[in-house]
Amino acid sequence: MxxxxxxxxxxxxxxxxxxxxxxxxxxxxxxxxxxxxxxxxxxTMxxxxxxxxxxxxxxxxxxxxxxxxxxxxxxxxxxxxxxxxxxxxxxxxxxxxxxxxxxxxxxxxxxxxxxxxxxxxxxxxxxxxxxxxxxxxxxxxxxxxxxxxxxxxxxxxxxxxxxxxxxxxxxxxxxxxxxxxxxxxxxxxxxxREARRMVSDTVVTQKDMEGRTNPADSVGLASYGVDExxxxxxxxxxxxxxxxxYYSMLYLEEEHRGIYKIPYRAIVPKKAQCANLLVPVCVSASHIAMTSIRMEPVWMILGESAGVAATMAVKSGSAVQDVPYAELYPKLRALAQKVDIPKRKETKAK
Structure with missing residues (x-):
């Protein structure tokens, strides 16, 4: 030195x-x-x-x-x-x-x-x-x-x-x-701050944070920057x-404004590994994505969505991977879960 x-x-x-x-x-x-x-x-961090x-x-x-x-x-x-x-x-x-x-x-x-x-x-x-x-x-x-x-x-x-x-x-x-x-x-x-993370069929990455993906099975939103x-x-x-x-906020397209979706596939393991487990905290995410996801509000959001999906899987006797998103989505919306990117409100000219 x-x-x-x-x-x-x-x-x-x-x-x-x-x-x-x-x-x-x-x-x-x-x-x-x-x-x-x-x-x-x-x-790890x-x-x-x-x-x-x-x-x-x-x-x-x-x-x-x-x-x-x-x-x-x-x-x-x-x-x-x-x-x-x-x-x-x-x-x-x-x-x-x-x-x-x-x-x-x-x-x-x-x-x-x-x-x-x-x-x-x-x-x-x-x-x-x-x-x-x-x-x-x-x-x-x-x-x-x-x-x-x-x-x-x-x-x-x-x-x-x-x-x-x-x-x-x-x-x-x-x-x-x-x-x-x-x-x-x-x-x-x-x-x-960070330890083991699940690796599933879908992994949330920096591309998701940058708004370059649009998963069709969103179960929650996140918006924090990279805090590692x-x-x-x-x-x-x-x-x-x-x-x-590093600490950085992501400056994205006007449509996203740093908000991104977390897909249902990222909170369930590969079906061949386990069919009755949901993971709303140690989600399937890259290191960079986890530096943003690792906030308590996001985990609470994912936890609620996971609980709804778990109830559906138990009632139907199905694997968590087979929970139909078309049925999960309206249940989440009925609970006021925010799973879609909100549209920016237009301001009236003065």
Missing amino acids: KAISWHVPASTTLTVAKHSQLMARAWPGRSRRCPPVGEADKL GYGFRWRFVFKGEGLPIEPPAHYDPKQFELYRRAFQQGVDILSGRVMRGKVDGWEKSGGRVYSGGAGNLARALFAPTNYGHNANYADGDYATRARIWKEQQDFVRGMTHFLRTDPSVPAKQKEIALSAGLEKGAFDDTKGYPHQLYV WPYATVALDGKVALMGG
Whole structure:
């Protein structure tokens, strides 16, 4: 690691390929090969906790982990040695058309969202084995996420390379009282943004988000942009960079305005695999599509549609794949489900 790079240069097009080029984490001894463009990997968006940090000594203590290793924070040390001010909220990259830029603060305020930055309260890439892991593997990853913040805080408090201002903030940092007192301030739930996804006969992709498809079996609408988080910290051209972590709204044809349909075929598995299962959350979708679909309102919409379809399948004794959409559609409309792209209302000239 010879220098610090704050982003991976890439075009603004939203393709899956550019997010799958690198696998390595930049910590010493963890470099991996760069697979060919488009090759699958196990990386998913970074996980984390919704930390609630407070300062001025008002919170519950953040103690160092039992197996603290300062080498894990070598990137921080080298950044400090090169004069990088990680308190400045230095921009990793800008968002389009006036959207707020993402900074690099190590302690996020409020509900403690992760930062799309090299210096953030998470170890990007450490969650690669979570989705297919057993309980022990998942527990280890959960603990690693906690220990990373504990170790980071201890490093910022004690390492000689840390500037005085950053050290002062770290020394005063604590976990908010009143939210998770029974676990000493540590949040109860790990934020798993993405894990396993179903692969069915139909896969929702970026083309659907861009309005280039018009599925005839829509069971719900979505309209959120691409909201993904970094997958790993990687070595790139002798520097250090983040892989992934893009946020963008989709600017589409006037007719769609970012709204797209989710087909019934994407919430049912292949018939040969299972005939009595509906999946409204881990839907059949590409990674890019899932960065948009993964919003609670969309899951609630799909959940209601799935419930109606399940009732129909049970009453008729049929496979979920054989539920006739011609009969499902009016039932959804009767429940006020929005399954068609709404037409833009014309405004009267003044």
